[in-house]
Amino acid sequence: MARKKNPNKKNAERGATFDLLSMVDGRAVLFCIIVMVFLAGGVLAFKNFLMFSDYFAIKQVVVNKSCGDLTAARLEKLRSEYAGTNIFTVDLKQIGNAIIKDYPDSKDVIVKRVMPDVLHVDIVSRIPAAVINYGDGIAIDDEGIALDKTCSKKGLVKILGVNLSRPPSVGEKVRSQALMGALDLLDIVRRVQFRGKGFVESIDVSGRENIVLKISGISVKIRLADFESKIGMLEEILKDPKINSESIEYIDLRFEKIVIAPKK
Numbered sequence: 001m002a003r004k005k006n007p008n009k010k011n012a013e014r015g016a017t018f019d020l021l022s023m024v025d026g027r028a029v030l031f032c033i034i035v036m037v038f039l040a041g042g043v044l045a046f047k048n049f050l051m052f053s054d055y056f057a058i059k060q061v062v063v064n065k066s067c068g069d070l071t072a073a074r075l076e077k078l079r080s081e082y083a084g085t086n087i088f089t090v091d092l093k094q095i096g097n098a099i100i101k102d103y104p105d106s107k108d109v110i111v112k113r114v115m116p117d118v119l120h121v122d123i124v125s126r127i128p129a130a131v132i133n134y135g136d137g138i139a140i141d142d143e144g145i146a147l148d149k150t151c152s153k154k155g156l157v158k159i160l161g162v163n164l165s166r167p168p169s170v171g172e173k174v175r176s177q178a179l180m181g182a183l184d185l186l187d188i189v190r191r192v193q194f195r196g197k198g199f200v201e202s203i204d205v206s207g208r209e210n211i212v213l214k215i216s217g218i219s220v221k222i223r224l225a226d227f228e229s230k231i232g233m234l235e236e237i238l239k240d241p242k243i244n245s246e247s248i249e250y251i252d253l254r255f256e257k258i259v260i261a262p263k264k
Contacts, residue, residue, distance in 0.1 A: 056087045059117040078121070087113050099123065104171025105147045130186060130203075131156040132174070134164055142183055144174045157186060161206025178205035181224055185211060188227050192235050210254060219250040233258060 061079045078099075082090060096109040099121065103109070108124040126141035131153045139147040139156065146168040159182045168174050182203040189200055204212040213220040215234075222230050230253045237243060237251060237260070252259035 051086055051088060056116050058082050058085050058087050058090070058119050061119045061121065062114075063121045064123065082119055087115070087117060087119065090119065095119075095121070103148075104169070105145060106171075107141075128153070128156055129183065130159050132162050132164070132179070133158050133160045133202075134162065135167060138167060138174075140174060140179075140183075142187065144176070144179055144183060146170055146172050146174060157200045158202040159183075160202055160204040181205060181211065185213065185222070185227050185231075188231050189213070189215070192231055216245055218245055218248050221250065221252045221254050223254045 061075075061082055063075060063078060082095070090113075092111040092113070095111045099109045099111075100106055103123055105126055106123050107126045110122040110124065112120045112122070114120050126143075126145055126147060128139045128147055128151050129142040130140055132138040132140060136149075137153050137158075139149075139151045139153050141147060148170050159179060162174070162176050162179050162182075164174070164176075182205045185203060186200065199216045201214040201217075204214070209224055211222050211224060213222060216238075220234055233253055234251065237258070238245060243260075247262055249261045249263045250259075252261070
């Protein structure tokens with residue numbers, strides 16, 4: 001005769017099992033909470049170390065600028081303004097915008113963090129392309145942006161005949177159609193190889209329809225159009241070994257028939 005299972009005993013076993021599981025689950029939850037507290041504390045401590053430790057306080061500001069003098073006063077201003085500041089809290093974009101106000105002729109300002117305590121500022125200067133013959137000379141880049149007076153004008157092409165009502169401010173674009181034509185011409189000339197006979201001295205834009213290019217002592221008259229083909233013709237003329245450039249007064253490329261006038 002089979003024994004009947006005691007329902008009370010079965011319920012007691014189930015209850016014991018449930019209590020054991022509850023105890024295990026409770027310990028697991030408590031362990032997870034403890035781990036999370038330690039992790040949160042560690043993260044907070046690490047964050048405090050990054051944000052408030054002297055190890056990450058800016059101790060040096062390095063500035064590179066290729067054109068124009070970076071005065072000691074301006075450099076000291078940068079250093080004093082950011083020295084001691086936490087390197088993670090500085091706003092790089094804001095610093096760049098502030099520097100551009102001091103150097104409006106800059107093409108770009110790149111500010112970088114160099115761990116653990118150096119702020120590196122790279123002021124990308126515009127490259128002088130020519131000088132407008134106005135006053136003591138106004139250096140400009142290939143976009144017609146007026147550059148700082150301290151930029152060297154030595155060896156720059158002189159652009160003559162640009163009418164200005166006032167001298168442009170540093171960083172200001174010179175609004176002149178004649179100047180833009182001269183810069184376009186200069187860009188084309190610089191891409192052409194003249195075999196040592198292509199030193200550009202000046203570009204005169206005082207004529208309404210004509211430009212006079214002074215190249216290696218020779219005046220070259222060109223219309224304000226079709227620069228590419230005209231400079232190609234000039235290249236062929238100056239490359240010709242039979243032509244002595246020193247004996248030429250001017251070359252007129254304005255018309256279909258090229259005129260090469262000898263010196264008198």
